[in-house]
Amino acid sequence: EDQVTQSPEALRLQEGESSSLNCSYTVSGLRGLFWYRQDPGKGPEFLFTLYSAGEEKEKERLKATLTKKESFLHITAPKPEDSATYLCAVPLSSGYNKLIFGAGTRLAVHP
């Protein structure tokens, strides 16, 4: 059964305190892993797609990495504006573009 698990459920950081979010997945034949940012009351905003183990992508203070079983979203020197829920998703084994999402990590960065 396809499954995506994110940890921690919630994370509180001080401004400048780097950390990592985890996304572990179980799916037959990974066809990409997606990271999104979601602000309260809004739709998810696309961040990254990773396709193969060892791949890394960066955007400002965020860096996403991928292994055969999990992905990490590293946040370096976060700022309060990085506060959001971070979601990861993978395509279902049954359909390339159908995504299954993890429950998300709610990140709060305090000044």
Add this chain to the structure above:
Amino acid sequence: GAVVSQHPSWVICKSGTSVKIECRSLDFQATTMFWYRQFPKQSLMLMATSNEGSKATYEQGVEKDKFLINHASLTLSTLTVTSAHPEDSSFYICSAIANEQFFGPGTRLTVL
């Protein structure tokens, strides 16, 4: 990135009435769009796949007669919640694919 819009952004209706939500791809054409539902503090759950010019396909447990989907053009898909009840109150989000899957801003439905 590509832009997906939704209308309305929020709607309040009485129990038993029907509500239509529009999803538009603004700067690209989308033969396929997706509809998701998100309950408070939960993640997105795929409801159905909307296919231009053909019938939508629904995920297990989603009532196709209750959630009517029409994908009439390459830039517009609509979701109609028929005979809405309080348990249908949720955040409905659509998405479309332009290289990556881009999401609309969501529609907050409250059924009284």
